[in-house]
Amino acid sequence: xxxxxxxxxxxxxxxxxxxxxxxxxxxxxxxxxxxxxxxxxxxxxxxxxxxxxxxxxxxxxxxxxxxxxxxxxxxxxxxxxxxxxxxxxxxxxxxxxxxxxxxxxxxxxxxxxxxxxxxxxxxxxxxxxxxxxxxxxxxxxxxxxxxxxxxxxxxxxxxxxxxxxxxxxxxxxxxxxxxxxxxxxxxxxxxxxxxxxxxxxxxxxxxxxxxxxxxxxxxxxxxxxxxxxxxxxxxxxxxxxxxxxxxxxxxxxxxxxxxxxxxxxxxxxxxxxxxxxxxxxxxxxxxxxxxxxxxxxxx
Numbered sequence: 001x002x003x004x005x006x007x008x009x010x011x012x013x014x015x016x017x018x019x020x021x022x023x024x025x026x027x028x029x030x031x032x033x034x035x036x037x038x039x040x041x042x043x044x045x046x047x048x049x050x051x052x053x054x055x056x057x058x059x060x061x062x063x064x065x066x067x068x069x070x071x072x073x074x075x076x077x078x079x080x081x082x083x084x085x086x087x088x089x090x091x092x093x094x095x096x097x098x099x100x101x102x103x104x105x106x107x108x109x110x111x112x113x114x115x116x117x118x119x120x121x122x123x124x125x126x127x128x129x130x131x132x133x134x135x136x137x138x139x140x141x142x143x144x145x146x147x148x149x150x151x152x153x154x155x156x157x158x159x160x161x162x163x164x165x166x167x168x169x170x171x172x173x174x175x176x177x178x179x180x181x182x183x184x185x186x187x188x189x190x191x192x193x194x195x196x197x198x199x200x201x202x203x204x205x206x207x208x209x210x211x212x213x214x215x216x217x218x219x220x221x222x223x224x225x226x227x228x229x230x231x232x233x234x235x236x237x238x239x240x241x242x243x244x245x246x247x248x249x250x251x252x253x254x255x256x257x258x259x260x261x262x263x264x265x266x267x268x269x270x271x272x273x274x275x276x277x278x279x280x281x282x283x284x285x286x287x288x289x290x291x292x293x294x295x296x297x298x299x
Contacts (some may be wrong), residue, residue, distance in 0.1 A: 001067040002276050012190040015069060021193035026111065026203075026211065030081040037085055039132045042148055042273065043092030051084075055128030057121045060084035062095045062102040069135040069164055069292065071095065071102040073149070076142030076267060078172070079110050079204035085195055090141075093272050097286040100137075103129060107147075114206030116214045122151045137292060138166040141267045142238070143204075145171025149217035149245065156224055164292040167229040167285055169267045170238050171245065173218040175201040179240025188235040191266040199238065218245055228290050231281060233264040238262040255286060282284055 023029045043049075043062075050061040071094065075087040083106045084091075095102040107121035129136055140148035145168030152166050177198060186194045205215055207297055213220035218241065220273035228249055239260070246258045261268070272278035 005264060005268075005277055008265060008271060008275065009190045009263065011079050017189075017191050017193055020191075020196050023196075026080050030109075031257045033077070033081050034083075034085045036037045037087075037089070040273075041086075041089035041270065043089045044096045044097070047092040047096065049088065049092075052074075054105070054270070055121075055124035058084075058127050059125060060088060060091070060104040062088070062091045062104065065103050066095065066101040067098060067134070067207065068098075068100045069289075070129055070139050071098070071100050071137050071139055071289070072133040072148075072163075073102055073104050074107070074138075074140035074144035074147045074211075075104065076140065076144040076169075077109070079115075079118060079143045079220075080200050081109065082144070083109075087270075089140075090270050090272065094139075094166070094282055094285070098289045099286075100289060110200075110204040110206070115204055115208040117152065117202075118147055119150050119214050120173055122147055123154055126151060126155065126163075127160070131215075133181065134234070135164040135292075137289060138163045139168065140171065141169040141270070143172045143200075144170060146173045146175075146217055146241075148193040149159060149173060150214055150220060152225060153213055153220035153222055156222060159173045162224070162226055165180060165227045165229065165289075166225075168231075168242075169269055169281075170232045170236055171242060172197075172238055173216060173219075175205060176188035177201065179238070179244065181239035181241075182237050185235055185237045185239060189237045189266065192237050194237055208296040218248060222249055222252045223253055225249060225253045227257070227292065229257045229285060231259040231261065231285075233261050233266065233268065235263055236266050257297065259284070 108117040138148045269278045
């Protein structure tokens with residue numbers, strides 16, 4: 001583990017995890033998260049951004065004129081915060097690393113909009129971009145990674161044009177929070193407090209059952225799924241969300257690439273500007289993405 005990773009693992013429990021565990025005002029939490037993103041997370045110089053409506057949903061397009069498949073990326077934030085402001089730097093770095101255009105939807109958040117509002121928005125955006133000439137690749141992190149997987153299940157169920165693949169960083173796939181890692185890693189996870197995860201799940205779910213596949217893709221069907229790339233840290237409370245998701249996908253015939261890293265924070269690629277491990281993960285993902293852009297990937 002790099003020195004920056006060690007320093008970050010020391011700092012996050014004293015700052016982010018402590019604040020997330022105590023924060024009561026969701027709107028204040030959103031404002032602070034966006035302020036810190038503007039301060040610390042910066043896109044590569046020369047990145048092109050274009051804000052527009054896609055499928056009726058506000059979206060931020062990153063390097064929209066780049067050739068190749070379109071990355072449809074769904075941001076994390078426990079379904080209650082996050083958006084283009086918090087994730088534009090990661091989206092830009094991923095677009096630059098892969099050489100591909102990226103679409104970042106600003107989907108509706110809880111508690112103002114409960115499940116399935118986020119999925120409805122994501123599906124509307126996908127329908128609008130599904131005819132992209134070189135195909136679409138789904139992606140996301142944390143709650144956005146789970147949302148991408150729920151979206152994939154909906155796409156398969158509705159017999160829509162299939163994406164070329166899907167990738168997710170530390171996806172939240174089980175809003176029942178039944179994975180053993182939720183207790184085993186409660187103290188080891190340097191960023192996420194389990195109690196706040198339960199609170200955010202309740203805010204997002206509303207009247208929806210926590211095992212509803214639209215909220216928890218761990219319980220969804222994925223017959224005919226394209227290749228999937230997943231990564232997670234072994235010390236996260238969401239470790240088992242990824243491990244069990246990989247097992248379910250493989251059990252339904254999907255080709256899954258799974259990487260479990262050691263002692264890294266939740267969605268460490270967000271910190272690509274300071275973590276060499278974050279940059280290495282993005283390079284590995286970019287190589288996988290480029291393999292999907294070959295002509296035979298869409299056949």
